[in-house]
Amino acid sequence: AQKVTQAQTEISVVEKEDVTLDCVYETRDTTYYLFWYKQPPSGELVFLIRRNSFDEQNEISGRYSWNFQKSTSSFNFTITASQVVDSAVYFCALRGNMLTFGGGTRLMVKP
Amino acid sequence: ETGVTQTPRHLVMGMTNKKSLKCEQHLGHNAMYWYKQSAKKPLELMFVYSLEERVENNSVPSRFSPECPNSSHLFLHLHTLQPEDSALYLCASSQDAGSAGNTIYFGEGSWLTVV
Numbered sequence: 001a002q003k004v005t006q007a008q009t010e011i012s013v014v015e016k017e018d019v020t021l022d023c024v025y026e027t028r029d030t031t032y033y034l035f036w037y038k039q040p041p042s043g044e045l046v047f048l049i050r051r052n053s054f055d056e057q058n059e060i061s062g063r064y065s066w067n068f069q070k071s072t073s074s075f076n077f078t079i080t081a082s083q084v085v086d087s088a089v090y091f092c093a094l095r096g097n098m099l100t101f102g103g104g105t106r107l108m109v110k111p
Numbered sequence: 112e113t114g115v116t117q118t119p120r121h122l123v124m125g126m127t128n129k130k131s132l133k134c135e136q137h138l139g140h141n142a143m144y145w146y147k148q149s150a151k152k153p154l155e156l157m158f159v160y161s162l163e164e165r166v167e168n169n170s171v172p173s174r175f176s177p178e179c180p181n182s183s184h185l186f187l188h189l190h191t192l193q194p195e196d197s198a199l200y201l202c203a204s205s206q207d208a209g210s211a212g213n214t215i216y217f218g219e220g221s222w223l224t225v226v
Binding site: 029031032033035037042043044045046047050052091095096097098099101102103104 | 113120153154156199201203211212214215216217218219220222
């Protein structure tokens, strides 16, 4: 069985602070993919990144960065210099034979 | 602009009504999905279609009836719903249903309220 845990249900920061969203997963699959999605208040789930289980390189895209550590089954997401527009619910997901979502972390960035 | 569009964005319906949610994908994908997102619950997969054929039905009550007339369109027909069916219904698509590496792209969702 697969499981994705996002222990932080809600995080509140002040604009320009850095913030890390945690994601821990469980799977018996040897090949799998990890995803992060952003869900603003409008409802759409916006795809942010996909990572396969054989690629542990960290990735940076602008203010976003991702740290994949297979040894700890974690795929954490950091936003540097947060902005109000980053306020949303962020979902981590795991796809092996099926796609499993974590419970989401609500990020509130205050001006 | 999203590659997956859903209509209507908001729907309020009585328990005896019949309504439909519509989804269209402009990405040339072969697989389409319906997900349900309720408050305080993780995203739940409802149905999966691959090349217009239903490949997965996750024990969804029969008051939800999907229809996939072609690989670009997906409907969710609703009848005699219950208030607990009020949720955000998300349509999604991916290149193929079976490949773990395919990214699933979501629409903006249809907010459904059953009164």
